[in-house]
Amino acid sequence: xxxxxxxxxxxxxxxxxxxxxxxxxxxxxxxxxxxxxxxxxxxxxxxxxxxxxxxxxxxxxxxxxxxxxxxxxxxxxxxxxxxxxxxxxxxxxxxxxxxxxxxxxxxxxxxxxxxxxxxxxxxxxxxxxxxxxxxxxxxxxxxxxxxxxxxxxxxxxxxxxxxxxxxxxxxxxxxxxxxxxxxxxxxxxxxxxxxxxxxxxxxxxxxxxxxxxxxxxxxxxxxxxxxxxxxxxxxxxxxxxxxxxxxxxxxxxxxxxxxxxxxxxxxxxxxxxxxxxxxxxxxxxxxxxxxxxxxxxxxxxxxxxxxxxxxxxxxxxxxxxxxxxxxxxxxxxxxxxxxxx
Amino acid sequence: xxxxxxxxxxxxxxxxxxxxxxxxxxxxxxxxxxxxxxxxxxxxxxxxxxxxxxxxxxxxxxxxxxxxxxxxxxxxxxxxxxxxxxxxxxxxxxxxxxxxxxxxxxxxxxxxxxxxxxxxxxxxxxxxxxxxxxxxxxxxxxxxxxxxxxxxxxxxxxxxxxxxxxxxxxxxxxxxxxxxxxxxxxxxxxxxxxxxxxxxxxxxxxxxxxxxxxxxxxxxxxxxxxxxxxxxxxxxxxxxxxxxxxxxxxxxxxxxxxxxxxxxxxxxxxxxxxxxxxxxxxxxxxxxxxxxxxxxxxxxxxxxxxxxxxxxxxxxxxxxxxxxxxxxxxxxxxxxxxxxx
DNA sequence: CTGAAAGCGCTTACAG
DNA sequence: CTGAAAGCGCTTACAG
Numbered sequence: 247x248x249x250x251x252x253x254x255x256x257x258x259x260x261x262x263x264x265x266x267x268x269x270x271x272x273x274x275x276x277x278x279x280x281x282x283x284x285x286x287x288x289x290x291x292x293x294x295x296x297x298x299x300x301x302x303x304x305x306x307x308x309x310x311x312x313x314x315x316x317x318x319x320x321x322x323x324x325x326x327x328x329x330x331x332x333x334x335x336x337x338x339x340x341x342x343x344x345x346x347x348x349x350x351x352x353x354x355x356x357x358x359x360x361x362x363x364x365x366x367x368x369x370x371x372x373x374x375x376x377x378x379x380x381x382x383x384x385x386x387x388x389x390x391x392x393x394x395x396x397x398x399x400x401x402x403x404x405x406x407x408x409x410x411x412x413x414x415x416x417x418x419x420x421x422x423x424x425x426x427x428x429x430x431x432x433x434x435x436x437x438x439x440x441x442x443x444x445x446x447x448x449x450x451x452x453x454x455x456x457x458x459x460x461x462x463x464x465x466x467x468x469x470x471x472x473x474x475x476x477x478x479x480x481x482x483x484x485x486x487x488x489x490x491x492x493x494x495x496x497x498x499x500x501x502x503x504x505x506x507x508x509x510x511x512x513x514x515x516x517x518x519x520x521x522x523x524x525x526x527x528x529x530x531x532x533x534x535x536x537x538x539x540x541x542x543x544x545x546x547x548x549x550x551x552x553x554x555x556x557x558x559x560x561x562x563x564x565x566x567x568x569x570x571x572x573x574x575x576x577x578x579x580x581x582x583x584x585x586x587x
Numbered sequence: 588x589x590x591x592x593x594x595x596x597x598x599x600x601x602x603x604x605x606x607x608x609x610x611x612x613x614x615x616x617x618x619x620x621x622x623x624x625x626x627x628x629x630x631x632x633x634x635x636x637x638x639x640x641x642x643x644x645x646x647x648x649x650x651x652x653x654x655x656x657x658x659x660x661x662x663x664x665x666x667x668x669x670x671x672x673x674x675x676x677x678x679x680x681x682x683x684x685x686x687x688x689x690x691x692x693x694x695x696x697x698x699x700x701x702x703x704x705x706x707x708x709x710x711x712x713x714x715x716x717x718x719x720x721x722x723x724x725x726x727x728x729x730x731x732x733x734x735x736x737x738x739x740x741x742x743x744x745x746x747x748x749x750x751x752x753x754x755x756x757x758x759x760x761x762x763x764x765x766x767x768x769x770x771x772x773x774x775x776x777x778x779x780x781x782x783x784x785x786x787x788x789x790x791x792x793x794x795x796x797x798x799x800x801x802x803x804x805x806x807x808x809x810x811x812x813x814x815x816x817x818x819x820x821x822x823x824x825x826x827x828x829x830x831x832x833x834x835x836x837x838x839x840x841x842x843x844x845x846x847x848x849x850x851x852x853x854x855x856x857x858x859x860x861x862x863x864x865x866x867x868x869x870x871x872x873x874x875x876x877x878x879x880x881x882x883x884x885x886x887x888x889x890x891x892x893x894x895x896x897x898x899x900x901x902x903x904x905x906x907x908x909x910x911x912x913x914x915x916x917x918x919x920x921x922x923x924x925x926x927x928x
Numbered sequence: 929c930t931g932a933a934a935g936c937g938c939t940t941a942c943a944g
Numbered sequence: 945c946t947g948a949a950a951g952c953g954c955t956t957a958c959a960g
Contacts, residue, residue, distance in 0.1 A: 255703055257937060268947045273939060283945055300696075303704035304648035305937030308952050313645070315688070315706070323677070324670050332664055333691070340692050345706065347656070348689045350674070351681050355641075362596055363644035364952095365656070365686065474873075506873070532847070598953060609931045614955060624929055646953030649936045705936090 256297045265293040276301060277311070307364040315345035316555055317366040319352045321374040325499075326527050327544055331372060331397060334548025342556055354380050361392060367559045369394040370551050373401075375440045393558045395567070397551050399442045407558065407567035409551045413443055414450030416540035416573030420494060420522060421454025423538075423575060427582055429491040429520065432465045435480050435504065436496045437472045444472070444496045447524055451494060466490075470500065477503025485513070492520035492581070498527040498539055505533060505580070516582035526576050535579035542573050597638045606634040617642060618652070648705040656686035657896055658707040660693045662715040666840075667868050668885050672713060672738060675889025683897055695721050702733060708900045711892050713738040716781045734899045736908070738892050740783040748899065748908035750892045754784055755791030757881035757914030761835060761863060762795025764879075764916060768923055770832040770861065773806045776821050776845065778813045778837045785813070785837045788865055792835060807831075811841065818844025826854070833861035833922070839868040839880055846874060846921070857923035867917050876920035883914045 258276075262269045267290060274282050275290040293299075307313040318335055320328050332348070339346045347366055349356070357379075360366050369387065371394055373379055384404050387394050393407075400406040424432060434451060437444030448467060455465055468484055470476030477500030481493065485507075495501035501523030508515050515521050515535055523530065526541035550569055558567065577583050599617075603610045608631060615623050616631040634640075648654040659676055661669045673689070680687045688707055690697070698720075701707050710728065712735055714720055725745050728735050737749040765773060775792060778785030789808060796806055809825055811817030818841035822834065826848075836842035842864030849856050856862050856876055864871065867882035891910055899908065918924050 255937095259937080269938075270940080270947055270949095271945085274946085277939085281945060286945080300700040300703045302649070302937050303700070303706055304645050304654070305952090306704075306939075307645035308643070308649050308954080309937075309939040310952065311939055323664065323673055324667070326665070329665050329670050332689070336664070336689060336691050340690070340694065340697065343697065343700075345697075345701070346689050348673070348677060348687050349681070350677050353681065356681065356684065356686075359641040359644070359684075360686070362641045363647075365644055509875075534850075596953095600953075610954075611931055611933095611956080612929085615930085618955085622929060627929080643953050646936090647955075649938080650953080650955040651936065652955055 255302075256299045257302065258299070260297060261290065261293050261299050264297065265290050312367050312559065313345075313364055314343065315347055315366050316368045316370060316552070316559075317347040317349055317357075317360055319349050319357075319369060319371045319373070319379060321372065322350055323348070327525065328372065330544035331548035331551070334545040334550075335370060335552040336548075338549050338552035338556070342552075344552075344556060352379055354383055357383055358386075361387065361390065366392075368392060368555045370397065370555055371395070372397040375438060375442065393555060395551055395555045395558070397547055407554060408569070409547050409554065410568065410570045411542045411547065412570055412573045413446035414453070416524065416542070416575065417447040417450035417494075418454035418457075419573075419575040420524075420540055421451050421460075422458055423577065423581065424455070424492060424494070425458035425460070427492070427520065430464060431488075431490045431492075432460075433484055433490045433493045434465065434467045434496070435477060435484075435493055435500045436467055436469045437500070439469050441472070444469075447496050472497045472499055474499045474503035474506070477501060478507045479503070481507045482511075485511070485519075490519060492522070495521065495523045498523035498525040498530055498537065501537055501539070501580075502529070502533070505537075516580055520581045522581050530576075531578065533580070538578045538581035538583065539576050540573050541576050543571050547571060596643075597640045598643065599640070601638060602631065602634050602640050605638065606631045653708050653900065654686075654705055655684065656688055656707050657709045657711060657893070657900075658688040658690055658698075658701055660690050660698075660710060660712045660714070660720060662713070663691055664689070668866065669713065671885035672889035672892070675886040675891075676711060676893040677889075679890050679893035679897070683893075685893075685897060693720060695724055698724055699727075702728070702731065707733075709733060709896050710735040711738065711896055712736070714742075716779060716783065734896060736892055736896045736899070738888055748895060749910070750888050750895065751909065751911045752883045752888065753911055753914045754787035755794070757865065757883070757916065758788040758791030758835075759795035759798075760914075760916040761865075761881055762792050762801075763799055764918065764922065765796070765833060765835070766799035766801070768833070768861065771805060772829075772831045772833075773801075774825055774831045774834045775806065775808045776818060776825075776834055776836045776841045777808055777810045778841070780810050782813070785810075788837050813838045813840055815840045815844040815847070818842060819848045820844070822848045823852075826852070826860075831860060833863070836862065836864045839864035839866040839871055839878065842878055842880070842921075843870070843874070846878075857921055861922045863922050871917075872919060874921070879919045879922035879924065880917050881914050882917050884912050888912060 258269050258272050261272045275287050336346050396406050396408040400408055468480045470480045481504035493504055501521055504521050513519050523537050523539040526539045530537040530539050599610050599613050602613045616628050677687050737747050741747040809821045811821045822845035834845055842862055845862050854860055864878050864880040867880045871878040871880050
């Protein structure tokens with residue numbers, strides 16, 4: 247009755263011997279091929295359990311199987327947004343028995359090695375527009391039939407599954423909310439000019455304002471980046487030039503910076519100036535005033551991304567997978583609404 | 588002159604053929620064995636470069652070599668501290684051509700699979716005391732001679748390399764600073780009673796107060812957890828019972844919660860009550876008042892952890908590696924010091 | 929200092 | 945529905 251002996255690794259061969267089937271059949275059971283007789287599956291799985299067998303993924307990968315790991319490419323992991331993506335994805339990976347390889351500074355050579363070494367089955371890619379993943383790397387993935395999925399819009403010319411959020415819809419809602427407040431002069435503090443998210447938010451906001459009957463002159467834009475520092479600096483410069491009733495920041499960090507400037511400058515929010523954001527970062531509701539913002543489901547984006555890529559790995563490519571997750575206006579106090587916590 | 592042909596994978600065999608040496612020698616060159624003649628190394632490396640060869644790590648792992656990947660076990664990745672560790676470690680990994688596998692909810696079975704599948708060469712482990720990694724898992728790593736390293740104190744009974752910070756020294760400095768302010772009644776808001784960091788900070792603080800001639804009665808402790816919520820709640824309860832001159836929070840989140848309570852309750856900081864923290868989180872200097880706190884080098888801890896584990900992997904075990912990184916008092920405004928930004 | 933050969937633990941046509 | 949056998953691309957004694 248020596249079950250799961252301490253030191254020897256149990257291999258597929260042990261399972262085969264003890265179950266009375268061949269390694270080929272055991273392999274088929276493990277990979278859930280449909281050709282195996284149900285009673286066989288049952289017996290083999292029983293033996294696997296009693297032996298505590300776990301497949302050697304190096305061997306599996308080497309012989310053409312899957313590595314059960316996916317690489318996630320992220321600009322960084324210190325901002326709430328990226329950390330949330332990672333958390334969501336990692337949770338699903340764990341649940342589905344996948345491993346998650348993290349890369350933040352994706353160097354082409356290292357990525358090639360991952361592919362060649364069969365270390366990963368697929369890639370989840372989130373870029374911030376600046377650190378764009380090399381176009382030809384994506385092409386090479388395509389050629390080798392290694393699936394990848396983008397969080398956010400894929401680069402021009404690359405047709406890829408993607409998980410997106412409704413940037414346009416969210417900002418449009420914000421615009422209509424602004425109309426309800428009868429703001430007359432409005433400033434949009436954007437991110438980088440090259441940032442897709444920022445641009446989509448700008449687009450949706452403009453659309454909403456126009457729907458609500460605003461004249462283009464009521465509205466100005468200032469580009470910057472998704473950081474508190476740029477929010478502070480741009481708010482300062484803009485407010486020195488003229489008066490605004492409201493600032494819509496393309497993300498909460500920018501809003502935070504603007505808020506900070508106002509506090510220092512003695513500008514009361516929302517009495518003198520309304521400020522709203524986008525993201526619904528964890529700190530938004532703890533600011534004073536609490537921040538009116540558009541919530542995007544950061545964590546769920548990671549979840550859906552991982553679920554989708556696993557589906558693609560296991561069920562084959564599906565180049566048209568494009569999921570768009572909803573966004574939602576969170577009305578709090580910084581827009582001037584009299585809402586308590 | 589067909590160099591690095593697009594589609595075929597170049598293997599060690601190609602390198603061997605083109606260089607005129609055997610696979611064995613090529614392998615030795617790649618693994619930097621010292622027995623190889625320098626001129627041979629040069630030739631082989633040249634061929635590797637022109638062919639753009641990258642080793643197949645699945646094959647390497649399977650045949651007993653290294654996988655060049657280390658797994659990092661973390662409670663989560665959403666708090667600044669853990670995200671910083673991860674960032675530091677990932678940077679070094681990238682630089683040294685290692686891969687980083689991330690696990691946040693370490694399930695024993697999944698970890699065993701990593702080990703058995705030869706997917707990782709080593710583990711970096713940071714636990715928060717609650718999610719403690721199974722003792723027998725560590726034992727099994729030891730038996731299989733798979734290196735691991737702890738960030739923070741290893742569990743009782745486990746002798747392991749570790750990267751620590753000077754919790755005691757930092758809190759002791761804080762105590763002496765408190766003495767300079769002549770605070771008479773002091774509250775320490777601790778983390779979980781089981782948390783090593785919290786306990787070490789408490790210990791160092793007590794030591795410092797005692798050195799400064801404080802009577803034990805001047806000082807009280809309240810346990811909680813490293814969260815804003817607990818900071819808020821504990822500050823509220825404690826301050827309802829009696830007056831304190833100062834609160835030393837075991838981390839910045841707790842301090843933040845206390846600060847929030849004070850703001851709501853109309854208690855002026857630092858005029859009515861001083862509040863200080865530990866960590867020097869990125870938000871600390873942007874609070875108002877800016878937070879006096881003890882800085883710990885979060886990012887560097889990750890860096891040193893990865894550097895150390897790589898050294899251990901490549902040079903062999905060194906069970907005594909225990910690095911202690913310094914902490915440093917950051918004096919700002921929340922303690923009552925008249926320091927500008 | 930270098931090579932021939934066995935072997936790591938799987939997967940996958942190919943047969944039956 | 946199942947098995948025998950080749951092969952994936954490395955590493956490592958063993959010889960020389």
